[in-house]
Amino acid sequence: MLSERRLEVLRAIVQDYVGTEEPVGSKALTERHKLGVSPATVRNDMAVLEDEGYIAQPHTSAGRIPTDKGYRLFVDKLAGVKPMTAPERRAIQNFLEGAVDLDDVVARTVRLLAQLTRQVAVVQYPSLTRSTVRHVELLAMAPARLMLVLITDTGRVEQRMVDCPAPFGETSLADLRARLNSRVGGRRFADVPQLVQDLPEAFEAEDRGTVQTVLSTLLETLVEETEERLMIGGTANLTRFGHDFPLTIRPVLEALEEQVVLLKLLGESTDSGMTVRIGHENAHEGLNSTSVVSVGYGSGGEAVAKLGVVGPTRMDYPGTMGAVRAVARYVGQILAES
Amino acid sequence: MLSERRLEVLRAIVQDYVGTEEPVGSKALTERHKLGVSPATVRNDMAVLEDEGYIAQPHTSAGRIPTDKGYRLFVDKLAGVKPMTAPERRAIQNFLEGAVDLDDVVARTVRLLAQLTRQVAVVQYPSLTRSTVRHVELLAMAPARLMLVLITDTGRVEQRMVDCPAPFGETSLADLRARLNSRVGGRRFADVPQLVQDLPEAFEAEDRGTVQTVLSTLLETLVEETEERLMIGGTANLTRFGHDFPLTIRPVLEALEEQVVLLKLLGESTDSGMTVRIGHENAHEGLNSTSVVSVGYGSGGEAVAKLGVVGPTRMDYPGTMGAVRAVARYVGQILAES
DNA sequence: AATTGGCACTCGTGTGTGGTGAGTGCCAGG
DNA sequence: CCTGGCACTCACCACACACGAGTGCCAATT
Numbered sequence: 001m002l003s004e005r006r007l008e009v010l011r012a013i014v015q016d017y018v019g020t021e022e023p024v025g026s027k028a029l030t031e032r033h034k035l036g037v038s039p040a041t042v043r044n045d046m047a048v049l050e051d052e053g054y055i056a057q058p059h060t061s062a063g064r065i066p067t068d069k070g071y072r073l074f075v076d077k078l079a080g081v082k083p084m085t086a087p088e089r090r091a092i093q094n095f096l097e098g099a100v101d102l103d104d105v106v107a108r109t110v111r112l113l114a115q116l117t118r119q120v121a122v123v124q125y126p127s128l129t130r131s132t133v134r135h136v137e138l139l140a141m142a143p144a145r146l147m148l149v150l151i152t153d154t155g156r157v158e159q160r161m162v163d164c165p166a167p168f169g170e171t172s173l174a175d176l177r178a179r180l181n182s183r184v185g186g187r188r189f190a191d192v193p194q195l196v197q198d199l200p201e202a203f204e205a206e207d208r209g210t211v212q213t214v215l216s217t218l219l220e221t222l223v224e225e226t227e228e229r230l231m232i233g234g235t236a237n238l239t240r241f242g243h244d245f246p247l248t249i250r251p252v253l254e255a256l257e258e259q260v261v262l263l264k265l266l267g268e269s270t271d272s273g274m275t276v277r278i279g280h281e282n283a284h285e286g287l288n289s290t291s292v293v294s295v296g297y298g299s300g301g302e303a304v305a306k307l308g309v310v311g312p313t314r315m316d317y318p319g320t321m322g323a324v325r326a327v328a329r330y331v332g333q334i335l336a337e338s
Numbered sequence: 339m340l341s342e343r344r345l346e347v348l349r350a351i352v353q354d355y356v357g358t359e360e361p362v363g364s365k366a367l368t369e370r371h372k373l374g375v376s377p378a379t380v381r382n383d384m385a386v387l388e389d390e391g392y393i394a395q396p397h398t399s400a401g402r403i404p405t406d407k408g409y410r411l412f413v414d415k416l417a418g419v420k421p422m423t424a425p426e427r428r429a430i431q432n433f434l435e436g437a438v439d440l441d442d443v444v445a446r447t448v449r450l451l452a453q454l455t456r457q458v459a460v461v462q463y464p465s466l467t468r469s470t471v472r473h474v475e476l477l478a479m480a481p482a483r484l485m486l487v488l489i490t491d492t493g494r495v496e497q498r499m500v501d502c503p504a505p506f507g508e509t510s511l512a513d514l515r516a517r518l519n520s521r522v523g524g525r526r527f528a529d530v531p532q533l534v535q536d537l538p539e540a541f542e543a544e545d546r547g548t549v550q551t552v553l554s555t556l557l558e559t560l561v562e563e564t565e566e567r568l569m570i571g572g573t574a575n576l577t578r579f580g581h582d583f584p585l586t587i588r589p590v591l592e593a594l595e596e597q598v599v600l601l602k603l604l605g606e607s608t609d610s611g612m613t614v615r616i617g618h619e620n621a622h623e624g625l626n627s628t629s630v631v632s633v634g635y636g637s638g639g640e641a642v643a644k645l646g647v648v649g650p651t652r653m654d655y656p657g658t659m660g661a662v663r664a665v666a667r668y669v670g671q672i673l674a675e676s
Numbered sequence: 677a678a679t680t681g682g683c684a685c686t687c688g689t690g691t692g693t694g695g696t697g698a699g700t701g702c703c704a705g706g
Numbered sequence: 707c708c709t710g711g712c713a714c715t716c717a718c719c720a721c722a723c724a725c726g727a728g729t730g731c732c733a734a735t736t
Contacts, residue, residue: 025699038709043700061699061715101497103567135477137487149475149487149495157487157495229441235573236591253574363728378680381729399686399728 002052008035009045010054011078014066018316021241023063068279068313071291075276075317082318084326088116092326096334102126102155106231109307109331114234116323119311120256122294124230124266126154126304126335133184133192138177138214143167146210148217153186154304154335162217165209172207176214189222228263228305232256241312251286256310261286266306269294274321279313289313293320297328299335307331340390346373347383348392349416352404356652359579361401406617406651409629413614413655420656422664426454430664434672440464440493444569447645447669452572454661457649458594460632462568462604464492464642464673471522471530476515476552481505484548486555492642492673500555503547510545514552527560566601566643570594579650589624594648599624604644607632612659617651627651631658635666637673645669 002010012033016024026039026046035042046064049055054070057063066074084092095112099105106123113121137149146162179202183195196215200208235256238249255261261284268283269275274295280288291313296303307328309320340348350371354362364377364384373380384402387393392408395401404412422430433450437443444461451459475487484500517540521533534553538546573594576587593599599622606621607613612633618626629651634641645666647658 023699027699039699040709040711041707044708047701057700059715059717062717063699135479135485137475137477139473139475141473147473147489149489151477151485151487151497155497157497159489159493159495233595236588236595239588239591250574250577253577257571257574361728365728376680377728378682379678382679385730395729397686397688400688401728 002048005035005037006045006049007073007078008033009042010049010066010070011074013046013049013055013064014070014074014078017065018314021314023058023065025063028063065314068281071278071313071317072281075278079318081274081325082322084322089326089330092116092330093333096330099334105155105331105334107233109327110231110233113307113309113323113327114237116327117309117311117320118234118240119237119309119315119320120232120234120252121307121309122230122232122256122262122266123307124228124263124305126152126156126298127228130188130190130298130302130304131156132186132188134186136177136180136184136218138173138180140168140170140173146173146214148214148221150218150221154299158221160217160221162214164213166206168207168210172203172210176203176211180218192222193219230259230262230266232262234309237311241314248289252290252310255284255286258284265292266294266308269296269306269308274325275308276317276321291315291317293317293324295324295328297332297335299332304335340387343373343375344383344387345411345416346371347380348387348404348408349412351384351387351393351402352408352412352416355403356654359652361396361403363401366401403652406619409616409651409655410619413616417656419612419663420660422660427664427668430454430668431671434668437672443669443672445571447665448569448571451645451647451661451665452575454665455647455649455658456572456578457575457647457653457658458570458572458590459645459647460568460570460594460600460604461645461669462566462601462643464490464494464636465566468526468528468636468640468642469494470524470526472524474515474518474522474556476511476518478506478508478511484511484552486552486559488556488559492637496559498555498559500552502551504544506545506548510541510548514541514545514549518556530560531557568597568600568604570600572647575649579652586627590628590648593622593624603630604632604646607634607644607646612663613646614655614659629653629655631655631662633662633666635670635673637670642673 009029012029012035013024016029016032026042029035029042030037030039046055050057050064053067054073055064056067058065092112096105096108099108106125109123110121113123131152131154133150134153135151137151139147139149141147144164144167146164146168148160148162150158179199180196183199184192187195199215200211203211235253238252265282265284274293277292279291282288282290282292287310289312290310292308292310294306294308296306298304308324311320347367350367350373351362354367354370364380367373367380368375368377384393388395388402391405392411393402394405396403430450434443434446437446444463447461448459451461470491471488472491473489477485477487479485482502482505484502484506486498486500488496517537518534521537522530525533534556537553538549541549573591576590603620603622612631615630617629620626620628620630625648627650628648630646630648632644632646634644636642646662649658
């Protein structure tokens with residue numbers, strides 16, 4: 001276990017490096033922080049920290065920079081979450097309250113997060129699996145062709161065409177519509193399959209085929225369209241730190257375009273609380289020199305989706321975590337109200 | 339007017355520069371192209387071309403590079419559209435045919451275009467203004483709260499909540515729903531306002547307020563939500579040519595994130611045929627060192643939206659134009675089928 | 677009048693050299 | 707265990723210098 005002072009030295013190194021973007025040496029450290037010891041002592045501490053793998057030097061005779069392991073320790077033990085100031089919180093709330101629909105909420109959230117953190121923001125659309133059904137609508141487009149529209153409590157709308165095996169009368173349609181809604185309205189997606197299981201039995205033999213088709217389309221929509229969408233923004237911020245190593249910006253952009261990668265990334269994080277993945281902790285190697293800060297958000301107490309930011313490992317963790325947490329909180333509120 | 343040979347020299351300069359990304363000199367030109375004249379002659383021609391503003395030299399004693407004006411001439415007079423090869427066309431078709439819904443069509447189109455051109459692809463969602471109404475649905479969410487769902491022929495769905503001034507009975511609702519659909523179903527958005535103008539008169543006095551509210555919400559949706567969405571992809575390709583001038587990649591990324599800018603960009607292009615905007619021809623200054631190749635696409639003979647690519651002014655215009663045209667054509671087909 | 681070869685000139689680029697300074701590791705003394 | 711001192715290491719910068727691609731101009735040729 002590292003002594004208290006060594007931890008303090010590590011914290012100072014991380015803070016200075018994040019601020020200056022340059023390797024930090026023992027002398028500069030003692031000048032900027034009142035550690036109460038001489039540079040020589042700090043040097044010894046640094047040697048230990050390097051042995052333990054928390055910091056490294058890019059070249060001999062240069063200052064030290066934190067390693068992924070160093071950042072990890074910093075985030076876990078040394079840094080708190082820096083809360084947003086009151087004006088910031090008000091600004092967040094005001095900005096999000098102007099949204100007119102779900103797309104707009106997500107779009108605004110992305111912009112906001114990108115601006116606050118000056119990094120790349122990623123926001124997942126509220127997922128279908130954990131939300132509830134607000135309404136199911138059936139429309140007759142043609143005698144044997146229906147349109148199924150599914151509306152969720154988060155404001156999402158999915159629609160599907162259904163080709164029926166036989167013509168379906170208007171009364172049967174109204175009947176099905178009513179029964180469907182009374183059964184699944186307000187219920188969670190996961191519960192829908194059981195809830196509709198015996199529905200066909202309530203209909204005449206000639207209509208059962210169609211009912212069955214409609215139901216399976218509905219279930220398909222629930223499952224297939226769990227395919228989660230997301231929105232990203234603030235990619236221009238990559239150039240802020242890209243000038244150092246333009247080599248790394250490309251794989252990052254590529255990774256960001258692979259929605260699958262991002263979804264996996266967000267999905268891997270723990271359900272509750274904030275997750276910080278640092279450098280090589282990210283499975284995708286394009287993101288090996290970035291850190292991902294993510295958290296779930298939701299309308300109720302439960303998370304329906306995730307959001308987060310992607311930035312250089314050399315980021316302001318406390319500030320970023322504070323912004324991410326605050327935004328997630330307010331988005332949750334907005335969703336609950338709508 | 340420039341002589342035939344001088345145009346040939348310009349064409350050679352553009353081609354070589356696009357290929358090598360380096361200023362091209364007189365000697366290299368005569369070696370790579372059989373112009374039938376000596377370097378000295380080419381030098382004279384180059385001097386003329388420079389006087390006329392078609393080419394420029396980055397520094398004294400360096401080769402020449404085309405100016406925006408040079409590219410303009412090249413695109414207008416010297417280059418054709420390079421058609422896709424048969425295998426390429428098949429690949430495009432196969433790739434697009436796998437799409438399951440509108441979002442998927444657009445997403446696939448973006449990926450495809452980005453891959454084909456190795457540049458940034460921009461695809462606008464089929465616009466509401468030029469499409470037609472497939473169906474309007476009204477759902478009672480509460481006694482005095484309706485949900486209005488609008489479905490377009492391109493598969494787009496918009497929904498809005500409507501707070502009614504007074505409770506609205508189920509029969510009135512069914513009546514309004516039926517009348518609405520018989521009037522506007524299959525009609526173009528632009529025509530809807532007149533078509534519904536006298537609808538309130540068909541209802542009892544007590545319901546007119548609600549009908550009016552529903553109608554104005556519908557019209558609002560038609561107008562406001564003409565706000566057109568778009569999808570972009572292939573931003574990682576920016577790094578391919580960004581290493582030369584990393585200074586320019588940032589404003590480009592910023593411009594790409596401003597959907598408004600892009601929509602204006604696409605909107606400005608002519609309705610039919612391909613539009614190429616080169617360098618400073620682009621109003622937005624972040625895009626001053628890029629060219630935009632765009633074209634309309636649509637399910638019928640008419641364009642419902644635009645798509646295009648954004649790349650360095652130093653791009654392969656014939657190839658890019660070929661890819662853009664081909665993709666637009668096939669997307670149109672896919673939309674027509676669905 | 678157009679083309680060509682020759683020639684002097686420009687200037688960006690690459691290479692090598694030396695100085696500077698931040699930073700280190702080690703050691704002996706407090 | 708901490709501290710001051712000291713020698714050593716390199717990355718970085720500035721400068722000089724040579725190289726060569728490319729140019730413009732001119733006189734000769736067709």
